[in-house]
Amino acid sequence: MKNTTQRLAFLGVFSAFAIILSFVESLLPPIWSAVPGIKMGLPNIIIIFLLYRFSIKEAATVSFIRLLTVVLLFGNAMTFLYSLSGAVLSLTVMWLLKKTNHFSVVGVSISGGVCHNLGQIIAAVFLLGTKEIGFYMPVLTVSGTVAGIFVGFCGIILLKYTAEFKF
């Protein structure tokens, strides 16, 4: 991106997109109440887009701003740690997989979805001191994969239709 002002405005707009998607997602009814944490991961569409269109820097900035805002608006100090752990792990893995250049947007987004859930489970195991929470992981792996496929295709569409747009 060219200059600081442009960059600032741009990141603000995309943070707002991601926050709105988080809000929309929170309005959806839980998909399967027996296992908490199954989500579509809609905000990840924006993160994937930024990661591909720009760089990890923009993706990480927007991801962190979104997380902070959503926690301040709807969550509490505990949910912040779970979300942070999930976001950091998923961003790192997506970034590394993208760097290898062996996977498509969908593959990268699947890894992000699965790692987001894995990060949250790891945080929960440490914070609650109960390893039994790991029992949720198989289900969350499958749900993360399905969500990742959906998000990946949304990302491809978004990237395709904004390909000629100069930011």
Place this chain on the structure above:
Amino acid sequence: MKSRFKNDIMLVSIILVVALILFLFFKFSLKTGDMVVISINGETAFKLPLNTDTEKTVKSELGENVILIKGGIAQIISADCRDKICVHHEAISKSGETIVCLPHKLVVVINGEEET
């Protein structure tokens, strides 16, 4: 592009196989438990037998949950948190099964005899 697509499928297959192995591992390691262990903030707060019908109100500075043990299954019937995920969670009875209330840092686990 085509080889990337192939790699994606490989990735998904590996992830799903790992999930399946984990699932089978957990499924076969589950035994019917006989103790309900309630912990708050990582520390065991209460241990209740699963075969005695009881209703237990667990209070901490973070909030209140009511746990009901009836007919060999345990469930959380009410909580004063916002999202009520623990209340919607289905009842548990097998060793290792858990109900978690994240905002109250409360975990309900079924324990087998050998662990208690």
